[in-house]
Amino acid sequence: MVKVFLDAGHGGRDPGALGSGLKEKDINLSVALRVGELLTNKGIEVAHSRTDDRFVDLADRAAMANGFGAHLFLSIHCNGFSNPSARGVETYCYPSNSKGQKLAKLIQDSIVSRLSMTNRGVKEANFAVLRLTYMPAALVEMGFITSKGDAYILKDKQEDLSRAIAEGILNYLQIPYTDDKPPLYRVQVGAFRIRSNAEKLVEELKVKGYDAIIVNSKGKTN
Numbered sequence: 001m002v003k004v005f006l007d008a009g010h011g012g013r014d015p016g017a018l019g020s021g022l023k024e025k026d027i028n029l030s031v032a033l034r035v036g037e038l039l040t041n042k043g044i045e046v047a048h049s050r051t052d053d054r055f056v057d058l059a060d061r062a063a064m065a066n067g068f069g070a071h072l073f074l075s076i077h078c079n080g081f082s083n084p085s086a087r088g089v090e091t092y093c094y095p096s097n098s099k100g101q102k103l104a105k106l107i108q109d110s111i112v113s114r115l116s117m118t119n120r121g122v123k124e125a126n127f128a129v130l131r132l133t134y135m136p137a138a139l140v141e142m143g144f145i146t147s148k149g150d151a152y153i154l155k156d157k158q159e160d161l162s163r164a165i166a167e168g169i170l171n172y173l174q175i176p177y178t179d180d181k182p183p184l185y186r187v188q189v190g191a192f193r194i195r196s197n198a199e200k201l202v203e204e205l206k207v208k209g210y211d212a213i214i215v216n217s218k219g220k221t222n
């Protein structure tokens with residue numbers, strides 16, 4: 001079974017970046033938990049560095065992922081900056097790590113295209129969680145909590161962000177991504193050659209409180 005380790009950045013006494021009335025640690029956690037659900041639904045075994053608001057040391061996060069035997073590690077963060085015009089997504093990998101770079105690029109591209117966010121690109125950094133993990137690893141900065149536009153996405157588009165991240169991970173693992181939105185079920189009550197008969201039934205249904213429409217066999221609603 002494929003194992004993915006998700007690391008919600010910060011937590012507990014460490015709130016991470018602050019801005020727009022939001023705390024980075026809260027956004028990181030709710031996105032990480034949702035990404036975990038989406039991956040679990042695809043049959044992937046998921047472990048988290050934290051599933052509630054607690055402080056976890058950076059070295060412990062990496063040790064947990066190594067102990068779990070994860071095939072892939074993703075740390076989830078939001079950016080912050082003193083200038084509120086700074087915005088966009090960037091994803092980090094460990095320097096000269098080609099697998100980490102590929103993972104980072106797939107996640108970066110997926111978020112940028114799904115949410116139409118500013119693309120700050122894939123970058124290299126000697127972050128502890130990237131350095132100390134044994135498996136391909138990336139760290140995503142999903143946007144700037146200090147930017148009004150990004151903060152809106154971080155607060156109100158978490159489902160889309162989570163789906164984008166899950167899609168990037170699945171692309172890396174070469175597992176087909178399908179949106180698992182439930183299908184739409186339609187009910188048909190009659191089929192008529194003569195239009196007036198169809199109209200009569202629609203009227204009867206409307207009287208009973210049903211929102212009926214006529215659709216012809218060519219898929220047109222007129």
Ligand SMILES: [Zn+2]
Binds near residue numbers: 016017078079
């Ligand atoms: Zn952070």
